[in-house]
Amino acid sequence: MSDFQSLDFISYHNQDQSPFFSILPPEIRHEIYAYALSEYENLERPYQKDSYWWRPGNTAFLRTATELLRTCRRLYNEAWLMQFALAEHRFYLTQADRAPGGTTWPRGFEKCNQMVYGSYGKHQPSGRFGLGGIRVFAQLYKLEPGDELQEILDVPDFYPRRVAVTIRYSDFWFWESNTPLHIDATWVNEIRLPDSVTYFTVDFEMIERRKDEVNLIANDAVKKWFFERRDGAILTACKEDISVSTWTGSSILGGQRWVRDEIRPGQLDYHVVTVIWKLRQRGDCPPHPCPNLDVPRDFVQPSPPFTQTDSIDLRSLQIANVSLDTPAAEAWRAMQRYYESAYQGTTGFDDE
Known part of the structure; x- marks a missing residue:
């Protein structure tokens, strides 16, 4: 990312002889650019399936095909920014060995953001034209204090529209020993989102056997949590903002085969509850401060399919x-x- 720099053309041909520019309106060209410049998983650089970070949508390093920008100068000027505006920039608030290549921040992110803002953002009426969205994969011990997430949100001149946090099965406290779920809410109460954010998403992931636990946690988050922007606006969630997905991954994590929860040899089934907090009227928010989330004490956890060892x-x-x-x-x-x-x-x- 740090190798990208906008070319400053003094002049360029208007390309009126091309139907692409003379017939297609800017709105249609924009859709074409969006399709061509959206990032995708580069299957020539796959992640190992037994890594902590392999999951649907994150099975390989991301790539943006920029060949279209080499077509002509006019197209370059129209579309150069979209490769950044469309991207989901990924951060890892984790131990270094739980992030691809041991890199917890995208390479050159701050420099790239400053470049985009200097070229475009400061000329916008609002002064807020930054990179599109971010996703943070976070272990709870890194997430819960809130300061490291706030550091990402406080990057100068960074105005994302979407912020997503993914809490994976192996990110929960003491997942290795099958401990009941708990999430401290300090980060929820402390962080302040940029004024540009209109969607804040959290993925709560758990193994299939413990789906009832994570369902309880996610439903409590909907009822009891809200997120505040710097301008005082708030984002809340309702039950219609919950979705559920499932996937199957390797049972090998951290050099161990986690046989305790294998349904099939070498595989774990995952249950993911996604909650979206959206910009709403402040009167809709739950009481402050937001509480910690815990599984009820009388909750009976189903026994693992294999009990001889973890x-x-x-x-x-x-x-x-x-x-x-x-x-x-x-x-x-x-x-x-x-x-x-x-x-x-x-x-x-x-x-x-």
Whole structure:
């Protein structure tokens, strides 16, 4: 991103001989530009399926095909900005090993934003023409204090229309030990969105077995949370702003095979509840401050499909020649036999 810089043409041919410019109105050309310059997943640079960040819509590095901008100078002048305005810029409030390439901020983001604002934004009537939208993948320990998210929102001259936060299964507190869900609301009360934001989205992701828990959390967020902009305007949600999606991913995370919740060998089924907070009248907002979200104490969590252990070390599975398509119970028994054999070989004792 930091390599992009707008070319400053002193003059260009008006291209009136081309039906694209002489017949098609600007509104139609805009739609064509939007289609051609929208970012897409570059399948030539895929992410590993067993990484923390692989998920639908995030299976590969993103790319924007800019070949169209090389067609002619007039087209370049009309469409250059759209590659930035249409993009969803992705941030990772995570440990470095949970972000692609260990990069938590998009490369050159601040410089690019300043360049766009300097070229276009300061000439707009509102002075607010920045990059389109952002998505933040956040572990709760990074998200909940609110300061790191606010740092992103406070980038100078940055006026996104859309802000999205994704809280993945492995981002929740103590997900490894099956702990009941909890989200501290400090960040909800502390952050202030740019005045340009009209949509704020949160994805609450959980494994399928625990979908009832995350449904409770998401529904409470709709009823009890709102987000405030710097200008005092508020964004609230209602039950019509909830949607649900599902997907299947690898059960290997952080070098461990999480057999506890495998429905099929090597796979976990995910349940995602998405809530959208929209700009509404301030009188519609819940009481302030927004409360923490917890699962009710009397909630009974369904038992995992496999209870012998939570996970098995991936390297140990490989050393023991246990394939990843081996069912959880069988893989566990194979590892027990391997450990017993290794112990006997070390001590020199056998069953006799």
